[in-house]
Amino acid sequence: MTTRRKLLAGAAAAPAALATPAIAQSTITWRLQTYAGAALAAEVLDPAIEKFNAIAGDRMQIETYYADQLVPTGELFQALQRGTIDAVQSDDDSMASPTEVTVFGGYFPFASRYSLDVPVLFNRYGLKEIWDEEYARVGVKHVSAGAWDPCHFATKEPIRSLADLEGKRVFTFPTAGRFMAQFGVVPVSIPWEDVEVALQTGELDGIAWSGITEDYTVGWADVTNYFLTNNISGAWIGHFFANMERWNELPDDLKVLFEVCCEQSHYYRQHWYWGGEADLRVNGPKLELTSIPDEEWDQVEAAAREFWDEIAAESETKARVVQIFKDYNALMQQAGRPYRYG
Template identity: 25%
Template sequence: MKRRDLIKTAAAGLVAAPLAIGATSANAATTLRMQTYWGKEANDIFDAFTDDVKIASNEELKVRRYTGSSLVPDAEMFQAVSKGTIDMCQGYAGYWPGQLDIASIEAGLPAAWTNYDEAMYIMDTKGLSDLIRESYAEHNVHYLGPIMGGPFDLLTKEPVNNLEDLKQMKIRATPSISKILQQFEIPTVFLPGSELYVGLSTGTIDGVIYAGTNEYLSMKLYEAAKYYTSLNMVSPGYTDEILVNMDKWKSLTDEQRKCIELAFAKHATKMHTWMVSGSIDASATGHFVMSALPPEDSARLRKAAEVIWEEEAAKSERNKKAIDILKAAAKATGRA
């Protein structure tokens, strides 16, 4: 068994293990309103997280979770947490690159890492998470940490054999991915996850770069688009996070904060495992026609990402430090 598979097996064991948290003293419950961009397809995952917080805190803390765009538009969750309009969110920083200097780097730049182990080495061991946490703190937001996603590939209504085929399609992509696709004259548009089904069904878009087959299956996007194309730009393909309003975070006791941190750690591992294993299973359902870009086209996408890296590094001194971390990791793993 490969080391990467061993890591995933160990992670699955962590998911099954109970939280090692001692109960706090009984007080009146504090309810935290949390929005995610995820819909009902992820109910079981988030129910487990909210239950863990409730049980670990001896019911002092209760997280009430709302699905995508229920309270505020998904792209505005960061600002809503900053202002205290909502207490928490699980979001994707690719939604707010113009609001946070390090957002695109946090979300997972193309060619940033090639596997889960490398991504967590960059985040935790080399300090990228600390830089991200510092940036959010300047906006009155506490960053709990990264939730590494699964695949981040292309789903289209028509087959894709190469990059040239995409020039005739309008692709939903985040701003950072759009900058790469536009170098190849591929039209792009942004839509939040909650609007993808309608967008594909009505022809507003011809394809999406959003996640992997697991998410595409649960969102039933295969009913409108069945051609799945692996891009091989970055793996894991995206990074979620949980954010907490800083004033709310500081109002909690040390024990309550620890309950949330440990529940988050379990949730992050469980969600990554769900997304990766689910995508493997979903790929075999028959709902998708599976293919991959030619290796030379994937290499062209990764090469185009170098422009994005330099643009990000120029935004702030903090961003330069973050890009230096990515460059050092690429060199250490023989990719540069």
């Protein structure tokens, strides 16, 4: 698998290198690594960075690298803090950042129902200020937060009850794995590029890493058979980060340009995922849909509320975030359709 990953990394890097325009000696150059593999990054990262490079021209160019190409995903934070990498696109959880908010990155169980919940929580309910403070303490610039897809199981065998989860070896995010372990799920951590092969060889029974759009985009729909419609969370929470020293060196207009392109990236994912999730459920030919009955899945949602309280008890900052989630979801429930129903 190590050899395969190196070959994939080289193959993915080659086109990017060929596409990079000649740059002046004075051009600022950054290296940005995403937690996403090449096939996914082509949708969720590359278009925004291509726009940045086209506008910045000779003043600044950003080179993009995909999952594990420069450093393993679990070492992204350390590399960013050291300046080995200038910028990162990732959730807090995957890159193991040493902050009080790390547990909420990726998929914090049932914190959101829809992707639009994430920007609302950050821009109207105070999460942005908390993230900015937490990362400033460890010398990293938190640039912006956005939503990706919901978290569903895609498996080789059908999941139609909670009992079917027992013993299933699943590739998932650290916090999601910690939560779902109480229902018998066995979380497995391997490099992202090795997931497809691990599903083929039987090292994995499934994944709880994405929605159906990613399953089709990155090839996991070719090596799994079933898609569980119940989800752990309505949207992944991810971010753009920058090395603080490199960020402070940028002229103000290039800072604004980078922020605008990050926001454009977040917006693109809003409609790409939202449309893709619905279309592939209805028209996707590869995965059979299964569901766990609502009355049984209610046990998982109830366990999530207990999990929230467990996390809130760990620190004052975590308690602040959990309270925001509680207040927000209570308001959405009171607002009713189309915000919440059922």
